[in-house]
Amino acid sequence: MEKIKRPLNEDETEKQELSLPQKKYYRQRAHSNPIADHDFDYPSCPEAYDWSTLYPDITNEKSNIYNKRVEMLDIGCGYGGLLVTLSPMFMDSMILGMEIRVKVSQYVIERIKALRANQPNCYDNIACIRTNAIKYLPNFFKKGQIKKMFFLYPDPHFKKSKHKWRIINDTTLSEYAYVLAEEALVYTVTDVKDLHEWMVKHFSEHGLFKRVEDDDLKGDPVVDKLYESSEEGKKVTRNNGDKFLAVFMRIKDPDL
Amino acid sequence: MTFCMTVNETTVVLSSIDVDKCLVYSLDSGNVKNLTDNLGEAYKNIPINNHDLQKACAAFSADGTLFAYNPNKGKLLSVWNTTNWTLVENKTLAKHATNIVFTPKTNVIVVGDKKGDVYAFEELPIRILGHSSMILDICISDNEKYIVTCDNDEKVRVSHYPNGKNIVYYMMGHEAYVSGICLLNNFVLSGSGDNTLRLWDFNKGDLLDKLSLHTPIQSVIEIENMAAIQLYDSRDVHIIKTEKKENKWTIKNIKTIQFENNVLDLAVYGNQLWILTVNSVYKYTIDASNEIVLRIQDAEMTHKLETLSNLVKSFVCLEKTNLMIFLFNKMIDKRKRIEQYQQNSSTPVLRETKRLRT
Numbered sequence: 053m054e055k056i057k058r059p060l061n062e063d064e065t066e067k068q069e070l071s072l073p074q075k076k077y078y079r080q081r082a083h084s085n086p087i088a089d090h091d092f093d094y095p096s097c098p099e100a101y102d103w104s105t106l107y108p109d110i111t112n113e114k115s116n117i118y119n120k121r122v123e124m125l126d127i128g129c130g131y132g133g134l135l136v137t138l139s140p141m142f143m144d145s146m147i148l149g150m151e152i153r154v155k156v157s158q159y160v161i162e163r164i165k166a167l168r169a170n171q172p173n174c175y176d177n178i179a180c181i182r183t184n185a186i187k188y189l190p191n192f193f194k195k196g197q198i199k200k201m202f203f204l205y206p207d208p209h210f211k212k213s214k215h216k217w218r219i220i221n222d223t224t225l226s227e228y229a230y231v232l233a234e235e236a237l238v239y240t241v242t243d244v245k246d247l248h249e250w251m252v253k254h255f256s257e258h259g260l261f262k263r264v265e266d267d268d269l270k271g272d273p274v275v276d277k278l279y280e281s282s283e284e285g286k287k288v289t290r291n292n293g294d295k296f297l298a299v300f301m302r303i304k305d306p307d308l
Numbered sequence: 309m310t311f312c313m314t315v316n317e318t319t320v321v322l323s324s325i326d327v328d329k330c331l332v333y334s335l336d337s338g339n340v341k342n343l344t345d346n347l348g349e350a351y352k353n354i355p356i357n358n359h360d361l362q363k364a365c366a367a368f369s370a371d372g373t374l375f376a377y378n379p380n381k382g383k384l385l386s387v388w389n390t391t392n393w394t395l396v397e398n399k400t401l402a403k404h405a406t407n408i409v410f411t412p413k414t415n416v417i418v419v420g421d422k423k424g425d426v427y428a429f430e431e432l433p434i435r436i437l438g439h440s441s442m443i444l445d446i447c448i449s450d451n452e453k454y455i456v457t458c459d460n461d462e463k464v465r466v467s468h469y470p471n472g473k474n475i476v477y478y479m480m481g482h483e484a485y486v487s488g489i490c491l492l493n494n495f496v497l498s499g500s501g502d503n504t505l506r507l508w509d510f511n512k513g514d515l516l517d518k519l520s521l522h523t524p525i526q527s528v529i530e531i532e533n534m535a536a537i538q539l540y541d542s543r544d545v546h547i548i549k550t551e552k553k554e555n556k557w558t559i560k561n562i563k564t565i566q567f568e569n570n571v572l573d574l575a576v577y578g579n580q581l582w583i584l585t586v587n588s589v590y591k592y593t594i595d596a597s598n599e600i601v602l603r604i605q606d607a608e609m610t611h612k613l614e615t616l617s618n619l620v621k622s623f624v625c626l627e628k629t630n631l632m633i634f635l636f637n638k639m640i641d642k643r644k645r646i647e648q649y650q651q652n653s654s655t656p657v658l659r660e661t662k663r664l665r666t
């Protein structure tokens with residue numbers, strides 16, 4: 053890329069920001085080991101994070117998200133399709149994508165930047181950070197802060213020895229339950245039956261979650277969007293793959 | 309820590325995981341017994357494990373009747389009856405133990421491991437909770453309703469007990485591994501590789517105070533509602549207490565004791581504070597209300613401490629299997645990486661979003 057020394061004139065800025073980033077420049081190996089300790093770009097506690105770097109509008113009194121905090125999380129957001137879909141549906145909520153792959157998260161960051169530039173006053177409520185969601189949720193969020201959480205097409209890690217890498221497991225579920233408010237919803241979709249069953253089993257056995265029956269999902273505008281908003285969802289459609297949905301509610305500890 | 313010391317009313321136990329010895333010294337009779345020699349035939353022929361990172365851990369039950377420790381060989385939890393020092397049982401662990409405690413009232417053994425899991429050894433082992441990195445310390449509240457754990461990822465966590473899947477609080481803020489925690493009334497005290505001690509409100513999860521001791525903290529142990537603090541690679545032991553100052557709870561360092569040699573471990577029984585250094589054992593008593601820390605050195609005790617010191621001298625320390633050295637080095641590495649990263653990345657990852665005029 054050519055380095056531009058002088059400040060851009062208006063036309064050039066416009067051109068630069070209007071062009072959406074191209075996915076092909078942001079590809080990265082599909083699986084990075086989420087347990088390896090190679091990252092350090094996280095706050096030591098939620099209070100230490102300056103959210104206005106991601107959502108400049110939270111300091112803007114006229115904005116819908118003035119003084120708010122993140123309420124929805126797309127874990128492993130990939131190229132960010134779901135964020136972009138949710139943004140206009142929940143104008144008053146701050147939505148965050150968390151993605152572990154550096155290049156993929158950079159793509160999403162550039163994408164949101166371009167969208168904001170294209171359509172002022174839109175997409176101010178979405179952002180993406182590069183982080184390991186398995187390790188750092190309590191660094192970013194306080195207890196009970198999150199109202200909706202999404203796991204769309206999480207990596208299946210087929211081999212039994214790699215199951216511990218699955219983003220839904222006994223250990224991570226407790227952490228998700230911690231950042232989720234009571235009655236908050238967790239949406240999961242996958243094209244892998246075995247992973248679907250694994251997720252249903254783990255959520256059901258955990259104790260702080262209850263499956264939301266399909267009938268009760270009918271009025272939820274989010275559900276329809278889950279299948280195809282994201283890039284992985286589109287891919288599965290192209291390949292005529294199955295799509296398994298399961299939604300869970302964070303409940304009070306029944307034993308307390 | 310490749311060494312550890314544990315004390316009850318009549319016994320001092322010194323264990324070294326590197327030389328695979330667990331020496332029980334009777335303060336009454338002066339007799340010494342090596343538990344590791346009596347683990348059973350099955351363990352005799354296993355060579356000493358000098359490749360895995362290990363941490364010597366041991367604990368007496370609150371009533372003193374049971375003792376549990378992790379021998380060098382195999383992933384074992386060895387449980388002993390202390391009235392006659394006979395083996396109760398050897399249990400197999402999923403991973404190497406990094407911590408052993410007993411529940412204060414019900415005598416259940418709770419073990420934290422290198423993977424980050426915590427198991428309670430009822431009839432069968434039950435997984436109480438899991439962290440995403442190694443467990444470094446465990447405390448259980450006196451009413452057995454809560455369990456506090458800390459890990460290699462800078463986290464302190466309070467969970468319900470026995471349902472540890474329900475997290476009450478994460479206490480976030482440490483900037484390196486959290487090596488020790490203890491409960492002081494309504495507070496959690498934590499110590500970390502980041503040099504700080506932090507005091508947290510147990511009921512609200514908030515940070516109340518923070519005190520830097522200028523050296524990474526290696527362990528924190530409660531004694532008479534105060535705490536004794538061991539530092540990494542250091543000859544000092546700090547005694548601290550909590551104090552209300554201008555309506556705020558603070559940590560106050562009331563005394564620093566300096567020893568001739570590096571401190572290896574601390575043990576507490578009642579108001580007694582025992583200190584293990586590279587070549588000696590010391591005993592102090594603490595009078596908390598008057599803030600008096602008294603060294604015990606009458607002729608009789610001096611003789612016993614000398615015997616204990618001679619036992620310690622037979623121990624060796626393998627650096628490469630020492631978990632605390634490993635954690636320390638890893639922390640230093642990470643700091644270097646961060647520094648490098650900050651120097652190299654002139655363009656921050658997140659650039660300001662520029663707006664177009666409409």
Ligand SMILES: C[S@@+](CC[C@H](N)C(=O)[O-])C[C@H]1O[C@@H](n2cnc3c(N)ncnc32)[C@H](O)[C@@H]1O
Pocket residue numbers: 082084086127128129130131132133150151152153156183184185186187203204205206207219282283284285
């Ligand atoms: C199969 S992709 C699905 C992406 C997106 N949700 C979609 O539907 O298009 C799974 C994504 O999760 C990310 N991921 C895996 N483990 C992660 C972790 N521990 N923290 C954050 N992201 C993770 C991967 O990098 C990958 O982009």
